[in-house]
Amino acid sequence: MITWIIIGVIVVVLLFIAIGGYNKLVALDQRADQSFADIDVQLKQRQDLIPNLVETVKGYATHERGTLDAVTQARAAAAGATSVNDKVQAENMLTGALGRLFAVSEAYPDLKANTNFQQLSAELSDIENKLAAARRFFNSAVGEFNAVRRQFPTILFAGLFGFGSDKPFFDVGEGERAALNAAPPQVKF
DSSP states (O other): OHHHHHHHHHHHHHHHHHHHHHHHHHHHHHHHHHHHHHHHHHHHHHHHHHHHHHHHHHHHOTTOHHHHHHHHHHHHHHHHOOSHHHHHHHHHHHHHHHHHHHHHHTTOHHHHHOHHHHHHHHHHHHHHHHHHHHHHHHHHHHHHHHHHHHSTTHHHHTTTTTOOSOOOOOOOHHHHHHHHHSOOOOOOO
16 A cells, blocks of 8 residues: 555656646747747848838949849848748848948948938847847747756656757857858958
8 A cells, every 4th residue: 555655656746747847848938939039020120121221222332233132132031931940041141141231331432321321220230239139038048948858857758748859049150150250350540
C-alpha cells in the first residue's frame, strides 16, 4: 500500500512539473510571437514609407536607377516574406538597399535640402529606432524561450508538446555580419 502511495505521489509531482513546464513554454512562445508581431507592425510602416521616399529621390537622382530599383525590389521581397527567416533575410536586404539610397542622396544637395525628403528621412529614422527596440525585445523573448526549452526537466517533454526546436533570433544575417566585421569606419577631419 505504501509503495502505491509513493508511486502515486511521484506521478503527481511529475505531472505538476510537466504541466508547469508546458505552461511556461506556452507563455514564452506567445510572448515571442507577440514581440515578432510588434516587429511586423514596424516593418509594415517602413515598407509603406519607402515608395514615397523612392519617388522623392527619383525627382532628383534620375541617374541612380539601379539603386532605386534595388530598393523597390527589396521592399517587394520584404513585403512578400512569410516565415521568420525569410523576413529576416528580406529586411536585411532592404536595410542594405536603403543604406545605398541614403548614400546616393549625399551626392545631391538639393535632395538633402528638400523638405519632403527630410521629413521622410526623419520618419524612417524614427521607425528604425522603434524596430531596433522591437528586435531587442523579440530576441530577449526568444532567448528566454530557448533557454527554458533546453533546461532540465523541460527538455524531457518539450518535444512532445511541439516545442522541439529553438526559435530563430532576429539577427543581422551573414552578409551584414561580414560587413560589420570588416574594417571599422574611418573618420577624417
